[in-house]
Structures are given as structure tokens and as C-alpha cells.
Amino acid sequence: MRWPFPLVALCGALSVPVQALFETTYHSSSVVVQPFTILEKSPLYDPDNTNLFLVCPNGLEVAEPGAAIYKSNGELVWAESSFGNCYNFNYQTYDGQQYLTLWVGAGGAAVGSQMGFGTVLMMNSSYDVVMNVSAVNPEGTDLHEFNIVKPENKTVLVTAFHTIPMDLSSIGGPVDGWYSNDIIQEIDIATGAVLFNWTTFDHVALTESYNNISLTGQGFTEDNPFDAVHINSIDKDLEGNYLISARHTQTIYKIAANETILWRLGGKMSNFTALGKGTEFHFQHHVRWRMDETHISVFDDGGAFIATDVIIDEPVATGKYLKVDQEAMTVSLTKQFIPGPNRNYTLAEGSTEPYGDTVVVGYGYTPWTQAYSFDTEELLFSAVIGPDNASLWNDNGINNYRAFQTSTLEFTGHPKLPPNVSVTDGAIFVSWNGATHVASYTLLTGPSVWDVSKKVTKVPKSGFETKIKSAGSSEFIVVAALAANGTTLGKSAVYRTSNGTVASD
Numbered sequence: 383m384r385w386p387f388p389l390v391a392l393c394g395a396l397s398v399p400v401q402a403l404f405e406t407t408y409h410s411s412s413v414v415v416q417p418f419t420i421l422e423k424s425p426l427y428d429p430d431n432t433n434l435f436l437v438c439p440n441g442l443e444v445a446e447p448g449a450a451i452y453k454s455n456g457e458l459v460w461a462e463s464s465f466g467n468c469y470n471f472n473y474q475t476y477d478g479q480q481y482l483t484l485w486v487g488a489g490g491a492a493v494g495s496q497m498g499f500g501t502v503l504m505m506n507s508s509y510d511v512v513m514n515v516s517a518v519n520p521e522g523t524d525l526h527e528f529n530i531v532k533p534e535n536k537t538v539l540v541t542a543f544h545t546i547p548m549d550l551s552s553i554g555g556p557v558d559g560w561y562s563n564d565i566i567q568e569i570d571i572a573t574g575a576v577l578f579n580w581t582t583f584d585h586v587a588l589t590e591s592y593n594n595i596s597l598t599g600q601g602f603t604e605d606n607p608f609d610a611v612h613i614n615s616i617d618k619d620l621e622g623n624y625l626i627s628a629r630h631t632q633t634i635y636k637i638a639a640n641e642t643i644l645w646r647l648g649g650k651m652s653n654f655t656a657l658g659k660g661t662e663f664h665f666q667h668h669v670r671w672r673m674d675e676t677h678i679s680v681f682d683d684g685g686a687f688i689a690t691d692v693i694i695d696e697p698v699a700t701g702k703y704l705k706v707d708q709e710a711m712t713v714s715l716t717k718q719f720i721p722g723p724n725r726n727y728t729l730a731e732g733s734t735e736p737y738g739d740t741v742v743v744g745y746g747y748t749p750w751t752q753a754y755s756f757d758t759e760e761l762l763f764s765a766v767i768g769p770d771n772a773s774l775w776n777d778n779g780i781n782n783y784r785a786f787q788t789s790t791l792e793f794t795g796h797p798k799l800p801p802n803v804s805v806t807d808g809a810i811f812v813s814w815n816g817a818t819h820v821a822s823y824t825l826l827t828g829p830s831v832w833d834v835s836k837k838v839t840k841v842p843k844s845g846f847e848t849k850i851k852s853a854g855s856s857e858f859i860v861v862a863a864l865a866a867n868g869t870t871l872g873k874s875a876v877y878r879t880s881n882g883t884v885a886s887d
């Protein structure tokens with residue numbers, strides 16, 4: 383067993399990717415991105431490839447971390463690396479509008495740190511950042527959560543952390559030790575007002591932690607504080623109570639608006655009696671109320687590596703639905719989504735999120751994304767970010783914190799920039815980063831910049847980038863992007879075929 387985030391990384395030694403493998407590049411686009419490799423796809427699963435997967439690949443093998451959207455056939459739809467290190471890419475409703483939300487900042491697994499200091503960006507459907515949300519005092523939002531509270535969709539739950547001095551001698555640490563105080567906040571997005579501010583220092587005893595200070599060596603210096611609790615998700619129920627997942631206490635907490643802990647599920651002080659097998663979870667992530675708040679979904683990381691001397695005999699990580707009876711105080715397993723071999727474990731991170739009649743399970747620190755039938759629990763779809771190469775995954779090669787979805791049925795991306803064209807060796811390559819509804823491209827030519835209107839050919843879109851063979855002999859070209867119904871969605875600039883440069887916008 384070993385600590386997943388080597389201490390050397392905290393000093394910055396591994397903060398630059400040591401390798402830059404497997405990224406895909408294009409002629410007509412500057413995006414450089416990990417492929418989304420489809421391993422299995424049932425004919426029943428998303429036959430029209432309308433599903434869109436939102437991911438933020440990062441890790442030591444990723445030269446250009448950033449956000450990406452893929453279709454379920456593996457086709458890249460959008461990628462953006464100017465944000466750098468990102469986490470928790472999602473599609474959420476705020477105040478009646480839909481937004482792509484993602485955390486950006488410093489920290490996270492890619493640089494070997496457990497928490498992040500950053501901000502959350504909210505983008506509209508033309509991929510413009512229209513809002514930027516942060517935790518308040520301490521400044522800097524942690525990467526783990528950005529959950530817009532339903533049904534009002536006006537406030538958001540975020541994590542933050544703050545290193546404070548603390549006497550750790552009761553658990554074998556220093557008297558003048560350092561503690562990572564996890565803070566959860568509910569923030570009014572419009573005003574930035576903090577509606578709830580709850581900290582682990584005030585409410586969670588050190589003895590609840592499974593983080594063994596003599597194994598991790600944490601808590602001795604301010605830049606390596608003791609990470610006793612490690613909150614990684616927050617949800618809120620209709621009665622106004624909070625539901626918190628804490629990885630290092632292996633506990634799910636229900637917290638009242640007056641800050642009192644109402645109950646604990648899992649860990650050393652669970653208030654629940656298990657009915658039947660499979661209700662346990664370890665180093666869990668992404669805990670949410672489901673099914674009219676009768677169930678909790680959880681990504682059970684299982685026997686993930688962590689610096690505890692407690693042996694966990696659960697090598698396979700799974701997504702679970704647990705039935706939580708808050709009157710009888712019992713818990714039972716309702717659903718378990720079991721992965722195929724070779725894509726069944728993780729060191730950390732992960733998610734379990736329903737989408738339509740499926741449930742999508744992301745493996746976080748190992749970059750698998752799997753979709754299951756909610757009803758039958760049958761595996762329908764499996765993909766990996768990057769190549770299907772197990773030798774890469776054990777040491778933070780490529781990871782993706784959570785796997786969320788939207789689809790072309792609910793999201794229409796219309797980028798501000800027009801389709802982009804490259805003339806390479808006489809062939810024409812076209813791509814339109816972020817356009818979700820292009821079905822074909824039409825090539826137009828003409829004798830002058832002002833007259834480029836002759837339709838030469840129409841080709842179906844054949845991936846993120848489409849190759850059009852013939853340019854004819856004209857000097858000027860334009861490529862138009864068409865929807866399936868024939869509507870022109872956008873047109874490129876006018877390019878010169880002689881040297882591929884833009885002649886006029």
C-alpha cells in the first residue's frame with residue numbers, strides 16, 4: 383500500500399508532465415487532446431451517437447490538460463486547453479439557463495496535490511465564460527465540488543480548504559501541527575453571498591479519520607497539513623439538510639442547516655444497520671440523493687490505495703445505489719454497477735451519475751467511463767481516455783475526476799469562431815471546434831475574394847476533422863457547415879488554395 387500522492391510531487395518536482403504521449407493533433411485545428419477510445423458499445427446504447435461526454439483529462443501523460451467533449455462513438459466535439467488544469471466538467475442549470483461548468487486552477491492529482499485552489503467557470507453555449515464563481519473567505523475554491531442546488535438552481539455548493547495550526551498530539555502528531563480544515567459553503571451565485579459555512583475543524587473529531595499520521599507523515603509543516611477528513615462532495619435535500627462525502631473518514635454525513643451532524647453512514651461511527659451485503663463503501667466519492675431522496679448514489683472506490691493500515695478486501699470499485707431508510711436507520715444495496723475486468727479499480731476520484739435510462743460510472747484516477755442500464759445493471763458502454771493501455775494507468779498517467787454527460791438533444795454548441803480550414807498537400811481539411819450539429823460540409827470556390835459561391839462538392843462530416851479531396855483549380859475557397867436539415871450553420875473565412883492563407887474574413 384502506498385500513498386497515492388507522493389510527497390515529492392508536493393514540492394513541484396512532478397508538476398511538469400514528464401511525457402507527452404498519445405495526444406491527437408489535427409491539420410485544421412490547434413487543439414491537442416487525448417483520444418476517447420471506445421472499448422465496448424452495445425447496439426442498444428445511444429445508436430445515433432447523441433450523447434456527449436464532458437471530461438477533463440489530466441495526469442502525467444497529458445501534455446496539454448484541458449476540457450473536452452466527446453460523442454459516444456469517440457468523436458471529438460470540442461476541446462480547449464487554454465484553461466489548463468481543469469476538473470469536474472459538468473452541464474448544469476442556473477437560473478433557468480444551461481451552462482457548462484468547470485473548475486480551473488492549481489492543484490489536483492496532476493501535480494500531486496490533494497486539493498485545489500481555483501475558481502469555477504460557467505460557459506454558455508458559445509463556450510464564452512460568462513461567470514466565474516469562487517468560495518468566499520478563504521479565497522480559492524477547491525476542485526472537488528460545484529453542485530448547483532436543485533430545484534431552485536440559484537445557489538451552489540462548493541468545497542474549500544484552509545490550513546490552520548492544530549495540536550495533533552492526540553493522534554501521534556506534533557503539538558504545533560497543521561490541519562487541513564475542510565470548508566463547505568453554499569453560495570448565492572448572483573450575489574456571492576455565503577449562505578452556509580461549515581468546517582470539519584468544528585464538527586469532526588480527529589479520531590474519525592482513517593488517515594494514519596505515522597504513515598503519511600502529514601501535519602508537520604504548513605505546506606503538508608494533516609488531511610483528516612477530505613470532503614469530496616456535497617448535496618442538499620429538499621428539507622435543507624446537507625449530505626457530505628468525506629473520503630478519509632469513509633463516512634457520509636447528513637448535516638442540518640443549524641450545522642448539527644444528524645447522522646453518519648459508514649466509517650467508525652455509523653448510525654445505520656446494514657440489511658444484506660454490499661452496503662459498505664471505502665474512500666468513496668460523488669454522493670448524491672436519488673429517487674425522491676430514498677436512495678444515495680455513491681462511487682465506492684473500494685480498496686483504493688491509501689495510507690491506512692486498515693486492510694480493505696474490496697479490490698473492485700463500483701457505482702452503487704444504497705437505499706437509506708432514515709426512520710428504521712437501515713441501509714441496503716439496491717443497485718451495483720459492475721465493470722468488466724481490467725477496468726475495475728481506481729486509486730481515487732470517480733462518479734456515479736444517472737443519465738436518461740442509464741447510469742454513467744467514471745473511474746477518476748483511472749480513466750475509464752462506463753455506462754450501464756439503470757434497470758438491468760447491464761454494462762452497455764465502456765470507454766477509456768487515451769489508449770487502452772493498462773501500463774499507463776497505475777501511476778497517474780491519465781485521469782478524469784468525474785464523468786458527466788449531456789447530449790446533442792439538449793445542448794447545441796455554436797462556437798463564436800467560424801469553421802477553420804487547412805490546405806495541406808492539395809487537400810482541404812476542415813473542423814469546427816465546438817459545433818455539435820454539423821452533418822456535412824460544402825466546398826465553395828470562386829475566382830475572387832468577393833465571389834466564392836460555386837458549389838464544388840458536399841461531403842459528410844467524418845469526425846472532428848473532415849478531409850475534402852478536391853479544391854478544383856480556383857484560387858479562393860470557402861467551406862460551409864450544414865446541419866442534417868440542410869441549414870447552413872456557419873461559413874469559414876475565404877482561403878487561398880495556393881498557400882492556404884486567409885484571404886478575407
Ligand SMILES: *[C@@H]1O[C@H](CO)[C@@H](O)[C@H](O)[C@H]1NC(C)=O
Pocket residue numbers: 409410411412413802803804805882
Ligand atoms: C486554423 O487552421 C490553421 C491551419 O490552416 C492553424 O494553423 C490554426 O492553428 C487553426 N486555428 C485554430 C484556432 O485551431
Ligand SMILES: *[C@@H]1O[C@H](CO)[C@@H](O)[C@H](O)[C@H]1NC(C)=O
Pocket residue numbers: 474475477478532533534535
Ligand atoms: C433546475 O434544474 C433542473 C435540472 O436541470 C431542472 O429540471 C429544473 O426544472 C430547474 N428548476 C428551475 C426552477 O428552473
Ligand SMILES: *[C@@H]1O[C@H](CO)[C@@H](O)[C@H](O)[C@H]1NC(C)=O
Pocket residue numbers: 506507508510512
Ligand atoms: C455567450 O456570452 C457571450 C459573452 O457575454 C455573448 O457574446 C454570446 O452571445 C453568448 N452566447 C450565447 C449563445 O448566448
Ligand SMILES: *[C@@H]1O[C@H](CO)[C@@H](O)[C@H](O)[C@H]1NC(C)=O
Pocket residue numbers: 486501503511514
Ligand atoms: C475570475 O474572476 C477573478 C476575479 O474577478 C479574476 O481575477 C480571474 O482572472 C477570473 N478567472 C477567470 C479564469 O476568468
Ligand SMILES: *[C@@H]1O[C@H](CO)[C@@H](O)[C@H](O)[C@H]1NC(C)=O
Pocket residue numbers: 518519520565576579580581
Ligand atoms: C467560514 O469559516 C471559516 C472557518 O471558521 C472562516 O475562516 C471563514 O471566515 C468563514 N467564511 C465565511 C464567509 O463566513
Ligand SMILES: *[C@@H]1O[C@H](CO)[C@@H](O)[C@H](O)[C@H]1NC(C)=O
Pocket residue numbers: 594595596597691
Ligand atoms: C498507524 O500505522 C502504524 C504502522 O502500521 C500502526 O502501528 C499504528 O497503530 C497505526 N495507527 C492507528 C491510529 O491506526
Ligand SMILES: *[C@@H]1O[C@H](CO)[C@@H](O)[C@H](O)[C@H]1NC(C)=O
Pocket residue numbers: 638639640641642
Ligand atoms: C438542529 O436541527 C436539528 C434538525 O432540524 C434539530 O433536531 C436539532 O435540535 C437542532 N440543534 C440545535 C442545537 O439547534
Ligand SMILES: *[C@@H]1O[C@H](CO)[C@@H](O)[C@H](O)[C@H]1NC(C)=O
Pocket residue numbers: 644645646651652653
Ligand atoms: C449516531 O451514533 C452516535 C454514536 O456513534 C450517537 O451519539 C448518535 O446519537 C447517533 N445518532 C442517531 C441519529 O442515531
Ligand SMILES: *[C@@H]1O[C@H](CO)[C@@H](O)[C@H](O)[C@H]1NC(C)=O
Pocket residue numbers: 698721722723724725726
Ligand atoms: C479486475 O481486473 C483485474 C485486472 O486488472 C482482474 O485480474 C480481475 O479478475 C478483475 N476482477 C473482477 C471481479 O472482474
Ligand SMILES: *[C@@H]1O[C@H](CO)[C@@H](O)[C@H](O)[C@H]1NC(C)=O
Pocket residue numbers: 769770771773774
Ligand atoms: C503502452 O504504454 C507503454 C509505456 O508508455 C508504451 O511503451 C506502449 O507503446 C503503450 N502501448 C500502447 C498500445 O499504447
Ligand SMILES: *[C@@H]1O[C@H](CO)[C@@H](O)[C@H](O)[C@H]1NC(C)=O
Pocket residue numbers: 819865866867868869
Ligand atoms: C435545422 O437544424 C438546426 C441544427 O439542429 C436547427 O438549429 C434548426 O432549427 C433546424 N432548422 C429547421 C428549419 O428545422
Ligand SMILES: *[C@@H]1O[C@H](CO)[C@@H](O)[C@H](O)[C@H]1NC(C)=O
Pocket residue numbers: 878880881883
Ligand atoms: C499567400 O499568397 C498571397 C497571394 O499570392 C500573398 O499575398 C501572401 O503573402 C501569401 N502568404 C504567405 C504566408 O505565403
